[in-house]
Amino acid sequence: MAYIPTASRILGAAAVSLSMVITSVVGSAAPAGADVDYVVQPGDTLSVIAKRNGVSTRDLAAANSITNYQLIKVGQKLKVPSSTSQYTVRSGDTLSGIAKRMGVRSADLMALNSLSDPHRIRIGQKLVVPSGKAPSAPAAPSTRRYPSLPARIVNNPDRLGLVGSFETWSAKYGVPTDLLMAICYQESGWQAGIVSNKGAVGVGQLLPPTASWVARDLIGVQGLDVNNPDDNIRLSARFLRWLLGYHGDENLAIAGYYQGPTSVANRGLYADTEAYVEAVQAGRWRFRSS
Numbered sequence: 001m002a003y004i005p006t007a008s009r010i011l012g013a014a015a016v017s018l019s020m021v022i023t024s025v026v027g028s029a030a031p032a033g034a035d036v037d038y039v040v041q042p043g044d045t046l047s048v049i050a051k052r053n054g055v056s057t058r059d060l061a062a063a064n065s066i067t068n069y070q071l072i073k074v075g076q077k078l079k080v081p082s083s084t085s086q087y088t089v090r091s092g093d094t095l096s097g098i099a100k101r102m103g104v105r106s107a108d109l110m111a112l113n114s115l116s117d118p119h120r121i122r123i124g125q126k127l128v129v130p131s132g133k134a135p136s137a138p139a140a141p142s143t144r145r146y147p148s149l150p151a152r153i154v155n156n157p158d159r160l161g162l163v164g165s166f167e168t169w170s171a172k173y174g175v176p177t178d179l180l181m182a183i184c185y186q187e188s189g190w191q192a193g194i195v196s197n198k199g200a201v202g203v204g205q206l207l208p209p210t211a212s213w214v215a216r217d218l219i220g221v222q223g224l225d226v227n228n229p230d231d232n233i234r235l236s237a238r239f240l241r242w243l244l245g246y247h248g249d250e251n252l253a254i255a256g257y258y259q260g261p262t263s264v265a266n267r268g269l270y271a272d273t274e275a276y277v278e279a280v281q282a283g284r285w286r287f288r289s290s
Contacts, residue, residue: 040076051112052128055081088157089125091164091230094118102129123165123230124158124192148286152189159190162203165230169237175244180237181287182280183257192229201226204236214239254280 038049046066050057063081066072087098095118099106106118112128115121143154146163153159166184170177187205188194200207206214211226214235224231243253246261256264259273269277 038078038080040072040074040078042074044072044074046072049078049080087127087129088161089121089123089127090161091123091168093121093123095121098127104129122225122228123161124228145289146287147290148288150185150286153185158192162190162192162229162233165233166237169234172234173237173241175237175240177289178284178287179250179254179280180233180240182284183240183254184233184236185283185287186276186280192227192232202232203229204232204239206232206235206239210239211235214242218242251277251281 040049046060047057050060059081060078061067063079072078087102089098095109095115096106099109102109109115109127109129110118121127143149143160149160166177166181170180184190184204187200188203190203192202194205195201196205198207201211206226208226211224211232215221215224218238218241219234224235226232226235240253240257243256243261244250247253247256247264252264254277255269255273258276259270264273
């Protein structure tokens, strides 16, 4: 049921405590050879710290004049020879393509991120980049194709990177791209990691039972993950296609997405549903391609 949450009902994400004194920025890295500080935490070993930061244990030891790899202590500040960066997997990415872009081996990328299957990466996943070369930024969907996108999308690479998924799945299921984009923007602002107080998840704010039904009965593919942005958009697009056929009217389909198709059919539109439909339709111009 993608029709429960409103912006005021969305829960914020929990803050994450970092032990790194300097944190990586998605799609960027410190200059090659630039040292960063790392404070040893309980349970750390030199080899674990080295792997986490994408450097060899030998280079880490040499940078800190360590001759006995076992002699590090909690609270000790280590110099990491070069920083890692993070790469956020986007629509259309493959592990081999990411590795090629970064100038590293796929095997090294897999080892650093504890990946067992090179084909099992998902949109939105954060990959640690081996040190030595900063990844080149992937080509973002051209804002010239969508010149009126809201600033909160244009200025956020993760959200902007979802444009390809919206285009792919709206075309696949025959729904207007601007309508799908506008509904998901009204639902979540294209935020992949949010969960409403009703349990609706992700970009399209789908309830897990609704997502399971769409995957099983409408798409016929088991294993789609409502927490994966690309899968979430796919499920949302297929659900919207079903709603358009069920109601036979675009405004009623939008209402069904929010309020629920059975409720709309039996009870008509609630006042907040009418406001929702109006907001979606009024905002569609932002998502029209040039």
